[in-house]
Amino acid sequence: MSSRIPAVLSIAGSDSGGGAGIQADLKAFARCGVHGMTAITAITAQSTVGVGAVEAVSPETIVAQVRAVAEDIGVDAVKVGMLGTAEAVDAVVDALGLVGGAPVVVDPVMVAESGAVLLDTDARQALVERLLPLATVVTPNIPEAKALTGAGEGDSQEELARGIVALGPKAAVVTGGHCEEVVDLFFDGSQAVTIEGERHADGASHGSGCTHSSALAAHLALGAAPLEAARRAREVASAAVAAGLREIGEGAGPVDVFDLSSGRHRGASLK
Numbered sequence: 001m002s003s004r005i006p007a008v009l010s011i012a013g014s015d016s017g018g019g020a021g022i023q024a025d026l027k028a029f030a031r032c033g034v035h036g037m038t039a040i041t042a043i044t045a046q047s048t049v050g051v052g053a054v055e056a057v058s059p060e061t062i063v064a065q066v067r068a069v070a071e072d073i074g075v076d077a078v079k080v081g082m083l084g085t086a087e088a089v090d091a092v093v094d095a096l097g098l099v100g101g102a103p104v105v106v107d108p109v110m111v112a113e114s115g116a117v118l119l120d121t122d123a124r125q126a127l128v129e130r131l132l133p134l135a136t137v138v139t140p141n142i143p144e145a146k147a148l149t150g151a152g153e154g155d156s157q158e159e160l161a162r163g164i165v166a167l168g169p170k171a172a173v174v175t176g177g178h179c180e181e182v183v184d185l186f187f188d189g190s191q192a193v194t195i196e197g198e199r200h201a202d203g204a205s206h207g208s209g210c211t212h213s214s215a216l217a218a219h220l221a222l223g224a225a226p227l228e229a230a231r232r233a234r235e236v237a238s239a240a241v242a243a244g245l246r247e248i249g250e251g252a253g254p255v256d257v258f259d260l261s262s263g264r265h266r267g268a269s270l271k
Contacts, residue, residue: 005033005034005035006035006076006077006218006221007034007035007037007069007073007074007075007221008034008035008036008075008076008077008078008079008214008218008221009036009037009038009039009066009069009075009077009078009099009102010025010026010029010036010037010039010078010079010081010214011038011039011041011062011066011079011080011081011083011092011095012025012038012040012041012079012080012082012107012109012210013040013041013042013043013054013081013082013083013084013109013118014040014042014043014044015044015207016043016044016045016046016047017046017048017249017254018254019046019048019206019248019252019253019254019255020206020209020210020254021044021081021082021207021210022040022081023207024207024210024211024214024254024255025038025079025081025210025211027211027257027258028210028214028215028218028236028240028257029214029218030257031215031236031240031257031258032215032218032222032232032236033218033222034076034077034218034221034222037073037075038065039065039066039069040057040062040065041056041057041062041081041082041083041091041092042054042055042056042082042083042084042088043055047251048206048248048249048251048253048254049249049250049251049252050251051118054084054118056087056088057088059087059088059091059094060091062088062092062095063091063094063095063098066095066096066099067095067098070098070099070100075099075100075102076102076221077102077103077104077105077217077220078096078102078103078104078105079105079107079213079214079217080092080104080105080106080107080135081107081213082109082118082119083119083123083127084118084119084120084123085120085123086120086122086123086125086126088123089123089126089127089130089131090126090130092131093130093131093134096134102221103136103137103220103221103226104134104135104136104137105135105136105137105139105213105214105216105217105220106131106137106139106169106213107138107139107140107209107210107212108127108132108138108140108144108148109209110124110143110144110147111143124147124148128167132148132167132168132169133167133168134168135168135169135170136169136170136171136220136226137169137173137216137220137226137229137230138164138167138169138171138172138173139172139175139212140160140164140172140174140175141174141175141176141209142157142160142175142176145157145160145161145163145164145172145174146160148163148167149163149164149166149167151163157174157176157183157184157185158185158187158192160172160174160185161173161174161185161186161187161192162187162192165187165188165189170188170189171187171188171189171226171227172186172187172188173185173195173216173230173233174187175209175212176197182197182198182199182234182238183195183196184197184230184234186227186230188226188227191227193227195230195231195234196234197234197235197237197238198242200238200241200244202246203241203242203243203246204241204244204245204246204248204252204253204254204255204256205244205252205253205255206244206251206252206253206254206255207240207254208237208240208241208255211237211240211255212233212234212236212237213233215236215237216229216230216232216233217229236257239257239259240255240257241255243255243257243260243261243262244256245260245261
């Protein structure tokens, strides 16, 4: 008899272009070998060139989605992405009470690749005060970490990570995709560790943050400690950028965790 496959829940927004949001999360979950589930917080009309519209899902429906999968399937880890409003943050805080002691990864999505604002001011405050203290790991990029902590321009990644952990989560990974060299900084209150990745200037990066945080949650569900999960997540995200689909759309191409361009999976059928 085979052992149960871990089930990981993404609480996030939908990207109709398939590059980020729950679409990226589900692909990352599958890439890591876990079963993916979703609780959609918002529907976006989105492409590679921008976000045309956003419609929030009601707080009651967000909680109902989490309850449905938690009661039937069970939740081994949670990834939280785009929330948008303070009401959505409150709904997620309530919903996390339904998942037992499952580890929670929070990716504080604030701005889309195109520049569209995806987290309003009230929601940012609610995120800091009510959601971050419930997190096992928070995965901001450098601009997000500065916005959450109020840090100055000269603060280092380690200072930013320490500032995030001071807000209540057990650990933080400040990702370095906005630097010349891809170096993440992991801090859990006792140790600060750099995690080096590879920069792929000729790749495509839309959805890289979603992929990183989802892979991290997946590896926590598979039993890895937070630092090891962060290392594995960087490997998955960097490889997905390297294989990114530059020919998709007219704007920022999506990452590709399955390396579809290689053609290895094309036309494959199950026997």
